[in-house]
Amino acid sequence: MTTRTGATAAALARAAALAGYAPSLHNTQPWRWTVLADRMELHAVRERQLPASDPDGRLLLVSCGTALHHARTALTATGWECTVQRLPRPRQPDLLAVLTPTAHHPPGAAAGRLVRDMETRRTDRRPVSDSPPPAAALTALAAAAGTHGVAFGLLTQEQVYDLAAAASRAADIERADPAVQDEIAYWTGRQDDLGVAERSLTGAQPETTVPVRDFGRPGTLPSGPGHDRAARYAVLSVEEDEPEAWLRAGEALSAVWLTATRHGVSVLPLSAVVEVPVTRAALRRSTGDRGWPVMVLRIGVPDAGAGAPAAPRLSAAQIVDVDEVRHLLDRD
Ligand SMILES: Cc1cc2nc3c(=O)[nH]c(=O)nc-3n(C[C@H](O)[C@H](O)[C@H](O)COP(=O)(O)O)c2cc1C
Structure with a gap:
């Protein structure tokens, strides 16, 4: 089942924006999302690949993979099941994935927690405490x-x-x-x-x-x-x-x-x-x-005290293209 409603487009746009919290090599955020009526596409942004440290783009793909998982997690949090096609078009290697919602259920009890985990996750470069991880x-x-x-x-x-x-x-x-x-x-x-x-x-x-x-x-x-x-x-x-x-x-x-x-x-x-x-x-x-x-x-295990500070992020307008669905978003 595919749906073509404003609610689907809004859920996809929100998931793409929440994927902005994903970690990336040197915080390069080398991805861009295109939201369509019934699916969303993840594209690599090669201008933010690091040619000297990452000539094969391996860590660029790892970074984009974190954004893909964040988007899926955000969809799960709003009750959407979806399918994922990875690298669906060999001639278009920068189209990394297509996420297509297939069914919607009322969001589970864990929904809020999933979003909170994305918002609060940090890279913590401080030395750790003397307690081993459980x-x-x-x-x-x-x-x-x-x-x-x-x-x-x-x-x-x-x-x-x-x-x-x-x-x-x-x-x-x-x-x-x-x-x-x-x-x-x-x-x-x-x-x-x-x-x-x-x-x-x-x-x-x-x-x-x-x-x-x-x-x-x-x-x-x-x-x-x-x-x-x-x-x-x-x-x-x-x-x-x-x-x-x-x-x-x-x-x-x-x-x-x-x-x-x-x-x-x-x-x-x-x-x-x-x-x-x-x-x-x-x-x-x-x-x-x-x-x-x-x-x-x-x-x-972190030393007690304040958590590590949040890293900067590009705005949703800079990483999510909603041009194709703007009429659906405006209608709802
Ligand atoms: C593929 C990848 C490689 C990374 N390598 C390092 C690293 O070598 N050293 C480091 O301090 N942080 C590393 N990071 C963490 C990023 O610098 C961090 O995710 C980014 O600055 C955003 O900060 P945040 O994770 O707190 O949101 C890496 C992250 C990713 C996804």
């Missing part, structure tokens, strides 16, 4: 990734040391690459609705076992004396190293992160190690050559 939360995160056919591999202590070495090597390689440094500088500390704001970065670079990304400038986010001793690290990996799998990995990343938000657990993606081919290969070897690593996550 086993039940880790099990829930693995299940969330599994729903999308993506493996969530928790690293052993030995593998964490391998990760620390690989992350430190990736940081050195990227520090020595002027093109990557230019990209980081371009996307950090901007005054507009994109990029990593100073308020989201800590003052000093924390001295943790696994180094976090160095954005090249101190921020204004106060952080305590925490460390990453009690953090757990996980690798999201896919069986095929190709675009549809990267998109699914983004959907899994979103599902994992929203689940973590609900459990009060913090997530910090560490992508430099999968941006640099030699360290990505090292990580793949260290994790037993099982699948292709797409993302590394630090998972921890």
Whole structure:
């Protein structure tokens, strides 16, 4: 069943706007939605791909996958079931997905919570507390990734040391690459609705076992004396190293992160190690050559205190095209 009412178009437009809360590499928000009467399309915005750090567009697709999962979650919250076609037209590779609502039910009791999780999820770059993440939360995160056919591999202590070495090597390689440094500088500390704001970065670079990304400038986010001793690290990996799998990995990343938000657990993606081919290969070897690593996550219990601040976002008008349905939206 497809519907062509203003209510459907309004639900799609709202889902596309809520997908704006999705996380993306350096907050590039590299997506655009087209809302039609009976479906919505997700398009990649290549102008916001990072050619030096992400030449294959792998992390662009992961970022767009998080937006796709956010949009689906927003539709679920308003009671809409939908089908998803990923990369439906081989000749149009930037049309990443088509979401088509198929049926509507009264929204369930969890609806408000789903939207709240999207609104309150944050990247928290502060060191974590000395309490390890609860086993039940880790099990829930693995299940969330599994729903999308993506493996969530928790690293052993030995593998964490391998990760620390690989992350430190990736940081050195990227520090020595002027093109990557230019990209980081371009996307950090901007005054507009994109990029990593100073308020989201800590003052000093924390001295943790696994180094976090160095954005090249101190921020204004106060952080305590925490460390990453009690953090757990996980690798999201896919069986095929190709675009549809990267998109699914983004959907899994979103599902994992929203689940973590609900459990009060913090997530910090560490992508430099999968941006640099030699360290990505090292990580793949260290994790037993099982699948292709797409993302590394630090998972921890935040230190008590205020949550991390919200990052800037483009407005709905900048990321959602409703021209085709404006007459339906105006009518209702
Ligand atoms: C694919 C991807 C890679 C990311 N890599 C890193 C990273 O290496 N280091 C980091 O501090 N944040 C990383 N992030 C987090 C983004 O910078 C963050 O999502 C963005 O700035 C928006 O902030 P928010 O998540 O608080 O909404 C990554 C996010 C995504 C989706």
